[in-house]
Amino acid sequence: QVQLHESGPGLVKPSETLSLTCTVSGGSISTYYWSWIRQTPGKGLEYLGYIYFTGNSYYNPSLRGRVTISLDTPKNQFSLKVTSVTAADTAIYFCARRAVNDYYFDFWGHGTLVTVSS
Amino acid sequence: DIQMTQSPSSVSASVGDRVTITCRASQDIGIRLAWYQQTPGEAPKLLIYPAFTLQHGVPSRFSGSASGTGFTLTISSLQPEDSATYFCQQATDFPLTFGGGTRVEI
Numbered sequence: 001q002v003q004l005h006e007s008g009p010g011l012v013k014p015s016e017t018l019s020l021t022c023t024v025s026g027g028s029i030s031t032y033y034w035s036w037i038r039q040t041p042g043k044g045l046e047y048l049g050y051i052y053f054t055g056n057s058y059y060n061p062s063l064r065g066r067v068t069i070s071l072d073t074p075k076n077q078f079s080l081k082v083t084s085v086t087a088a089d090t091a092i093y094f095c096a097r098r099a100v101n102d103y104y105f106d107f108w109g110h111g112t113l114v115t116v117s118s
Numbered sequence: 119d120i121q122m123t124q125s126p127s128s129v130s131a132s133v134g135d136r137v138t139i140t141c142r143a144s145q146d147i148g149i150r151l152a153w154y155q156q157t158p159g160e161a162p163k164l165l166i167y168p169a170f171t172l173q174h175g176v177p178s179r180f181s182g183s184a185s186g187t188g189f190t191l192t193i194s195s196l197q198p199e200d201s202a203t204y205f206c207q208q209a210t211d212f213p214l215t216f217g218g219g220t221r222v223e224i
Contacts, residue, residue, distance in 0.1 A: 004161070044216060044217075044218045044219060045205060045216035045219075047212075047215065047216070060213040061213070062213070094162070096162075102150075102167075102209060103209035103210070103212075104152040104164065105162075105164065107161070107164075108161040108162045109161055110160060110161045111161070
């Protein structure tokens with residue numbers, strides 16, 4: 001059974017960079033599409049983007065170029081960076097696996113709360 | 119972006135009740151719609167994809183249907199373990215988008 005686990009700081013200062021890592025167990029990261037999604041009370045669930053094992057990636061234009069997703073194949077991990085954060089980036093961040101030939105998510109992490117505050 | 123409008127935002131029902139949740143897409147997405155169940159502190163769980171295909175291990179009291187750009191998730195006989203938030207997601211076009219969620223309370 002594939003499992004995903006998010007990790008990283010729970011508190012980030014405004015204007016700094018939010019960094020999270022997702023560790024994948026029970027399956028290889030060298031296939032499928034690996035995504036980040038966040039959830040806020042006001043905006044609900046927001047898709048941030050994905051990375052494929054080839055390095056191909058997509059980012060939601062709503063984040064205006066502030067998002068980067070990268071892959072660490074030897075560690076079976078992928079990571080998220082969001083630059084120049086503001087309070088609006090306070091959210092529960094989920095990592096998820098997206099199907100190869102379709103656009104739904106078959107496995108998710110539990111999510112991790114990141115608060116942006118000084 | 120494709121907008122997903124989900125209703126109601128919350129519903130309170132009793133064990134054994136039939137519960138229906140609706141999701142409407144702002145444009146044609148065919149049957150490429152997923153339903154998820156989210157309980158606090160747990161990983162969201164894929165219930166249905168595409169619009170009416172139950173995932174392996176999901177109880178048969180859950181069902182999905184589609185009509186045009188409208189989609190429905192039905193719980194035929196509500197159980198205590200079904201207390202959760204349910205949300206839909208369109209799987210047609212990027213950026214992938216989600217409904218606002220429906221909180222089901224027992």
